[in-house]
Amino acid sequence: MSILVDKETKLLVQGMTGREGSFHARRCREYGTNLVAGVTPGRGGQMFDDVPVYNTVDDAVKETGANVSMIFVPPIFAADAIVEAADSGIETIVCITEGIPVIDSLKVIHYLSNSSVILIGPNCPGLISPGERCKVGIMPAAIHTPGRVGIVSKSGTLTYEAVGQLTGLGIGQSTCVGIGGDPFIGLSYVDVLRLFQEDDETDMVVLIGEIGGTREQEAADYIKSEFTKPVAGLIVGRSAPPGRRMGHAGAIITGSAGRADEKIKSLRSAGVTIIPTPADIGSTVHGMFEQMSLNHGA
Numbered sequence: 001m002s003i004l005v006d007k008e009t010k011l012l013v014q015g016m017t018g019r020e021g022s023f024h025a026r027r028c029r030e031y032g033t034n035l036v037a038g039v040t041p042g043r044g045g046q047m048f049d050d051v052p053v054y055n056t057v058d059d060a061v062k063e064t065g066a067n068v069s070m071i072f073v074p075p076i077f078a079a080d081a082i083v084e085a086a087d088s089g090i091e092t093i094v095c096i097t098e099g100i101p102v103i104d105s106l107k108v109i110h111y112l113s114n115s116s117v118i119l120i121g122p123n124c125p126g127l128i129s130p131g132e133r134c135k136v137g138i139m140p141a142a143i144h145t146p147g148r149v150g151i152v153s154k155s156g157t158l159t160y161e162a163v164g165q166l167t168g169l170g171i172g173q174s175t176c177v178g179i180g181g182d183p184f185i186g187l188s189y190v191d192v193l194r195l196f197q198e199d200d201e202t203d204m205v206v207l208i209g210e211i212g213g214t215r216e217q218e219a220a221d222y223i224k225s226e227f228t229k230p231v232a233g234l235i236v237g238r239s240a241p242p243g244r245r246m247g248h249a250g251a252i253i254t255g256s257a258g259r260a261d262e263k264i265k266s267l268r269s270a271g272v273t274i275i276p277t278p279a280d281i282g283s284t285v286h287g288m289f290e291q292m293s294l295n296h297g298a
Contacts, residue, residue, distance in 0.1 A: 002129030002131060002132045002134070002174060002175045002199070002201075003129070003150070003174070003175045003177075003192070003195040003196065003199055003202075004092060004118070004120075004127055004129075004175065004177065005033075005068060005092070005127060005128075005129055005132065005134045005135075005136050005175075006129060006132040006134055007034075007132050007133070007134065009033065009034060009067065009068050009134050009136070010034050010036045010064060010065055010066045010067050011028060011033050011034060011035045011036060011066065011068050011069075011070060011136060012036060012037045012038065012039060012057065012060050012061070012064070012066035012068065012069045012070070012085075012090070013025045013028075013035065013037075013038045013039070013069070013070050013071075013072065014038075014039045014057065014069055014070070014071045014072065014073055014081045014084075014085065015039075015040060015071065015072035015073040015074075015081070016038025016039065016040060016048055016051075016053065016072070017038060017040040017043050017046070017048060017053060018040070018072060018073075020072050020096075021038075021072035021073075022048065024070075024072065024096075024137075024138050025038065025048070025051075025070075026049070027135070027138075027141065028070070028135050028136060028137075029049075029051075030141075031128075031133060031134075031135045031141040032132075032133030032134060032135075033133070033134050033135050033136065034134075035051055036051065036064040036065070036066050037051060037052055037053070037054055037060040037063070037064045037066050038051060038052070038053040038054070038060075039053070039054050039055070039057050039060050040053055040055075041055050041056070042055065043055070044056075044059070052064070056084070056088070057069065057084045057085050057087075058084075058087075058088040060088075061088045061089050061090065066090065067089075067090060067091045067092070068090065068091065068092045068093075068136055069085040069090045069092075069093050069094065070094045070096060070126065070136050070137070071085070071093065071094065071095040071096060071097055071121075071122075072096055072097065073097060074097070075097055075098070075099040075100045075101070078095060078097040078100045078104070078122060079100065079101075079104035079105070079107060079108045081095075082095055082108050082112075082119065082122075083108060083111060085117075086112055086115060086117045090117065091116070091117065091118065092117075092118045092136075093117060093118065093119045093120065093186075094120045094121060094124070094126045094127065094136050094137060095119065095120070095121035095122035095123075095124065095180075095186075096121065096122075096123075096124065096125070096126060096138060097121075097122055097123070098122065098123035098182075099123070100122045100123070102182075102183060102184060105122060105182060105183075105184040105185070109184055109185075109186060112186070118186065118187060119185075119186025119187065120177065120178075120179065120180070120185075120186055120187045121178075121179070121180040121182075121185060121186060122180055122182055122185065123180045123181060123182045123185075124137070124156070124178045124179060124180030124181075125137050125138050125139050125156030125160075125178035126138060126139065126178060127175060127176060127177040127178065128141065128173075128175070128176050129174065129175045130144040130145055130146040130147070130172065130173055130174075131146035131147075131172075131174065131201075137178065138156070139159065139160060139163075139176070139178070140160060143160065143163050143164045143167055144163055144167065144172075144173055144176065145167045145172040145173065146172045146173070146174075147166075147171055147172015147173050147174065148172065148174055148201055148202060148203040148204070149166060149171055149172065149173050149174065149203065149204055149205070149206060149285065150173070150174050150175055150176070150177075150192075150196040150199070150202040150204070150205045150206070151163065151173060151175075151176040151177065151205070151206045151208070152176075152177045152179060152189055152192040152193065152196075152205065152206075152207055152208070153176075153177070153178055153179070153206075153207070153208035153209075154178070154179060154180065154181040154208065154209060154210055154215075155178070155181060155208060155210060155236070156178050158208045158234070158236065158278060159176055159178050159208065161278055162206055162208060162234075162281045162282075163176060165282030165283075165285075166206075166281070166282055166285060168282060169282050169283075169285075169286050171282070171286065171289065174196075174199060174201055174202040175196075175199075175202070177192050179192065181210070183212075183213070188215055188218065188219075189207060189209075189215050189216065189218065189219035189222075190218055190219055190222045193205065193207075193219060193222055193223065193227055194222075196229065197226070197227055197228065197229065202229065203229060203230075203292070204229050204230040204231065204232070204285070204288065204289075204292070205227075205229060205230075205232070206231075206232050206233075206234070206275075206281065206285060207219060207231055207232070207233045207234070207267075207272070208233075208234045208236075209233065209234070209235045209236075209263055210235065210236045210237045210260075211235075211236075211237035211258055211259060211260050211263075212237075212258045213258060214258070216233075216235065216263040216266065216267065217262070217263060217266045219267075220263075220266035220267045220269065220270040220272065221266075221270070223267075223270040223271065223272060224269070224270035224271065230273070230288055230292065231267075231270075231271075231272045231273070232272065232273045232274075232275050232281070232284050232285050232288060233264075233267040233272040233273070233274055233275060234274075234275035234277075234278065234281060235260045235263045235264050235267070235274075236260070236278065237260050238260040238261065273288055
């Protein structure tokens with residue numbers, strides 16, 4: 001099964017006629033995603049391959065029934081693009097754009113707070129459900145294989161690393177979600193974990209975090225109190241000096257809670273199996289699956 005996207009997804013790409021938008025729109029479609037429309041102001045009436053392009057999201061939704069949007073517009077316009085998609089009835093918005101001003105992200109998240117719209121990102125790789133042949137993002141599709149392990153991560157690159165190791169060991173994925181590494185984002189670890197908890201075809205989860213913020217501790221609290229499936233957790237950035245941003249805009253230690261060791265402590269106390277290093281993702285998960293099989297056989 002899957003969470004968030006599936007065979008019923010009708011994808012619209014905002015900024016589809018740009019270089020990045022066009023490249024990744026084609027990759028999503030080649031994978032099997034139902035790409036129904038693109039939106040670029042001033043390009044309405046054109047065709048992208050055989051997919052219609054519209055001037056507004058509202059026009060695209062009315063004509064095609066699109067329910068998911070992937071955003072590839074420049075940072076200065078990204079907040080408006082998210083709001084436009086939400087106002088036009090899009091149910092799930094995946095914002096790939098990075099470099100969006102923090103104040104813009106704050107305003108958008110506040111704007112969406114009283115709605116049912118799901119925002120993934122910004123500054124994220126998107127998500128993919130291999131069993132549904134549905135990809136909404138920039139991840140390399142070829143490394144994924146259908147299975148029963150869910151992945152949620154701040155880092156796109158580490159998500160790909162995790163998937164590559166798991167696939168190499170014959171362990172498939174249900175859905176892989178990159179929530180993004182900016183200081184303020186839409187969907188959180190806890191939000192994704194809740195969806196995995198409800199998904200009967202996700203047996204365990206790999207959670208990948210990093211220094212900065214307290215989202216991993218919030219995930220640990222949820223896992224400890226409500227999550228019933230095994231979790232393997234990796235926290236990167238142990239050697240990062242306090243006060244220096246490392247990679248993502250949100251990966252900066254500004255207090256003790258943001259340190260890797262504090263996050264690891266919280267996850268371990270919640271019963272999460274800690275993955276020692278990125279190189280150990282596959283072997284750790286494989287070991288957990290073997291233990292699960294022994295327990296079921298006992």
